[in-house]
Amino acid sequence: MTSRPQSQLLTHPAGLIGAAAAGFIVGLAANFGRKAIVQGVSAAQGEWDAGLKAEHRMALGIFDLIEKTGARDVKKRKILLVQLKHALSKHAFEEENVIYPAMRDHGQVEEADKLVHDHGYVKQYLFDLSELDPADPTWIAKLREFRSELEAHIREEEEELFPALRDALGEEGNAHVTSVVNKAGFAAA
Numbered sequence: 001m002t003s004r005p006q007s008q009l010l011t012h013p014a015g016l017i018g019a020a021a022a023g024f025i026v027g028l029a030a031n032f033g034r035k036a037i038v039q040g041v042s043a044a045q046g047e048w049d050a051g052l053k054a055e056h057r058m059a060l061g062i063f064d065l066i067e068k069t070g071a072r073d074v075k076k077r078k079i080l081l082v083q084l085k086h087a088l089s090k091h092a093f094e095e096e097n098v099i100y101p102a103m104r105d106h107g108q109v110e111e112a113d114k115l116v117h118d119h120g121y122v123k124q125y126l127f128d129l130s131e132l133d134p135a136d137p138t139w140i141a142k143l144r145e146f147r148s149e150l151e152a153h154i155r156e157e158e159e160e161l162f163p164a165l166r167d168a169l170g171e172e173g174n175a176h177v178t179s180v181v182n183k184a185g186f187a188a189a
């Protein structure tokens with residue numbers, strides 16, 4: 001294209017498409033960078049189970065922030081709930097697509113199915129909380145009930161089921177699962 005002034009470029013249909021494509025590429029690059037940062041936090045922990053533990057701590061940290069809010073902090077509660085939803089969705093994607101299938105392949109079938117069942121109720125809590133008014137006393141009561149159930153699920157994973165999978169996988173298996181879970185985390189970030 002010959003040198004058209006910028007204003008003409010943007011009003012010309014081809015210029016518009018070019019600008020949109022450039023914007024799309026910039027958007028893709030920004031999204032890639034964002035995903036790399038989000039997944040980098042978990043990947044930096046090293047092994048798959050350490051990464052997932054770090055994500056558990058991060059989710060519980062969001063619960064801490066919510067519990068520090070008052071009934072009047074409606075906007076803050078809504079924002080933190082969205083953050084919690086994002087963190088738990090990414091985490092569930094990694095566990096449901098990599099860790100639980102690996103558990104089933106190593107004989108932990110009922111255990112993996114039970115964890116998927118728990119995740120269903122995580123989504124139930126998130127839905128109920130987003131439907132309720134954050135200023136209503138039932139909202140914070142439900143959030144605390146959610147936290148205590150999630151903590152029990154986390155304890156089961158960290159203290160019992162993940163160590164059992166770790167032992168069953170062996171060195172190569174653990175390295176492979178770490179790499180696959182990081183890819184899943186990047187896709188979901």
Ligand SMILES: [Fe+2]
Nearest residue numbers: 095115153157
């Ligand atoms: Fe889980």
Ligand SMILES: [Fe+2]
Nearest residue numbers: 052056095157
């Ligand atoms: Fe988990």
